[in-house]
Amino acid sequence: MFEVDARGLSCPLPVMRTKKALGADPGSLVVLVDSGTAKANVSNMLADEGYSVTVTDEPDYFRIEATRS
Amino acid sequence: MSRHRVVGPSAWILGAAGLVIGVGAAWLVSQGNPGNMGLCIACFNRDITGAFGGAWANMGGVAYLRPEILGLLLGATAASFVTSEFRPRGGSSIPLRFVLGFVFMLSSLIFLGCTVRAWLRLGGGDLNALYGIAGIVAGVMVGVVILKQGFNLGRAKVTSPIVGWIGPAIMAVLLVLAFMVAFGSAPGFVTTTPAGAKATAEGAVVQGDSVLKPPGGTLEDGAVVAEDGTVISPAESVAKAPPMPGGRRAPFAISIVAGVALGVVAQRSRFCSIGGIRDAVLVRRYDLLFGVAGLLVGATVANLLLGQYNLGFVGQPIAHTNALGNFAAMGVAGLSATMLGGCPFRQVIMSGEGDADATVAVLGMFAGALVAHRFVIASTGAGLSDKAWPVMAVMAVVLLVIAFAKRERVA
Numbered sequence: 001m002f003e004v005d006a007r008g009l010s011c012p013l014p015v016m017r018t019k020k021a022l023g024a025d026p027g028s029l030v031v032l033v034d035s036g037t038a039k040a041n042v043s044n045m046l047a048d049e050g051y052s053v054t055v056t057d058e059p060d061y062f063r064i065e066a067t068r069s
Numbered sequence: 070m071s072r073h074r075v076v077g078p079s080a081w082i083l084g085a086a087g088l089v090i091g092v093g094a095a096w097l098v099s100q101g102n103p104g105n106m107g108l109c110i111a112c113f114n115r116d117i118t119g120a121f122g123g124a125w126a127n128m129g130g131v132a133y134l135r136p137e138i139l140g141l142l143l144g145a146t147a148a149s150f151v152t153s154e155f156r157p158r159g160g161s162s163i164p165l166r167f168v169l170g171f172v173f174m175l176s177s178l179i180f181l182g183c184t185v186r187a188w189l190r191l192g193g194g195d196l197n198a199l200y201g202i203a204g205i206v207a208g209v210m211v212g213v214v215i216l217k218q219g220f221n222l223g224r225a226k227v228t229s230p231i232v233g234w235i236g237p238a239i240m241a242v243l244l245v246l247a248f249m250v251a252f253g254s255a256p257g258f259v260t261t262t263p264a265g266a267k268a269t270a271e272g273a274v275v276q277g278d279s280v281l282k283p284p285g286g287t288l289e290d291g292a293v294v295a296e297d298g299t300v301i302s303p304a305e306s307v308a309k310a311p312p313m314p315g316g317r318r319a320p321f322a323i324s325i326v327a328g329v330a331l332g333v334v335a336q337r338s339r340f341c342s343i344g345g346i347r348d349a350v351l352v353r354r355y356d357l358l359f360g361v362a363g364l365l366v367g368a369t370v371a372n373l374l375l376g377q378y379n380l381g382f383v384g385q386p387i388a389h390t391n392a393l394g395n396f397a398a399m400g401v402a403g404l405s406a407t408m409l410g411g412c413p414f415r416q417v418i419m420s421g422e423g424d425a426d427a428t429v430a431v432l433g434m435f436a437g438a439l440v441a442h443r444f445v446i447a448s449t450g451a452g453l454s455d456k457a458w459p460v461m462a463v464m465a466v467v468l469l470v471i472a473f474a475k476r477e478r479v480a
Contacts, residue, residue, distance in 0.1 A: 008224030010410030
């Protein structure tokens with residue numbers, strides 16, 4: 001399971017790091033972010049890359065789980 | 070199922086958000102805001118600074134607690150609160166974010182508009198904005214190179230709620246003061262440019278039929294005459310005097326409601342005026358570009374329908390025609406915004422979401438505005454200040470030093 005911890009990073013680093021992880025063409029991926037902006041940008045990118053995305057609202061961050069659909 | 074989608078639903082949402090912001094900005098001009106300045110984050114933050122800087126900072130003509138900014142930020146707070154996206158956080162390179170906000174403001178006041186107003190100016194037919202937009206593209210491209218080298222201001226951390234609430238709290242206080250201004254009971258330390266006032270080239274200020282400056286002056290046959298009878302500004306100069314930007318404003322209720330509405334739209338859509346170019350170059354994503362495209366289309370169509378469209382280079386509202394200056398100033402602004410992680414619009418919105426680092430960037434903008442006017446670095450309709458080029462050169466060096474210092478090796 002690939003995990004990208006992008007918590008606390010400014011734009012566009014969460015998207016850059018997720019994109020880098022996608023280079024290995026993982027079947028599934030978890031990205032942790034802590035701002036609404038990063039949550040939306042990363043989720044949108046994963047959806048556009050053909051993943052189905054679920055976001056869980058943790059107390060201090062958002063957990064984005066993506067599975068190749 | 071296709072594996073890669075170039076234009077997804079989020080792109081259309083951003084395009085629609087940009088359209089709403091562009092139309093809203095053009096409409097605010099028709100309601101009284103300055104020309105092609107229905108919404109300008111730099112100009113309006115500058116006006117807020119002017120309300121406190123006043124005559125000391127040469128800001129008498131650009132002093133008004135713009136309700137749009139207060140509404141944007143508090144609208145974002147409300148939207149983020151409802152969607153549980155209000156997250157108090159901060160602590161990522163605080164001093165550098167102040168400097169980047171400061172640099173962004175200074176360069177915007179040399180161009181005469183931020184990276185949002187550059188597109189709005191083009192949407193009003195001001196072709197000088199093309200040089201500014203070319204500058205934004207160049208600045209963002211440099212920023213992309215810097216990002217690829219591993220530039221990172223560091224991680225923000227979860228902070229106590231009090232820290233996250235600083236941005237909204239500042240705006241709430243300013244909102245109370247803005248209410249007092251609107252109802253004519255503002256405290257003495259708040260300066261407000263008289264509505265509809267015009268400044269002549271000789272420094273006299275006229276509001277309708279009365280002379281506000283010099284004290285005791287009168288209008289005789291259209292000329293401003295001092296108490297002792299000397300002519301300060303000839304009638305021809307008075308007739309040609311442009312309105313002071315701070316005195317051009319939509320009614321308070323319209324400005325505040327529009328600000329809140331656009332704040333909600335921006336918070337939900339993640340609209341950013343530099344992210345589009347950045348993401349297109351950096352990660353081949355075009356969502357955010359749909360946002361600025363929508364803003365340009367919305368502003369252009371609305372300006373045409375409202376009869377505010379004026380195509381050309383000369384005689385544009387609150388603009389100068391120095392092409393190289395416009396290019397360089399927006400280049401510096403584009404680079405500083407890229408290094409900040411988002412344009413000033415986004416900084417205001419993120420400040421509303423509890424991001425204390427974004428609040429610091431906004432405070433840096435306030436400081437930049439004070440310095441730009443106190444030391445006469447800001448441009449005027451006549452052109453650049455003689456300090457503009459040296460200041461831009463220093464700012465470019467400062468940005469590159471920060472870029473180098475905050476490079477982190479990425480495996």
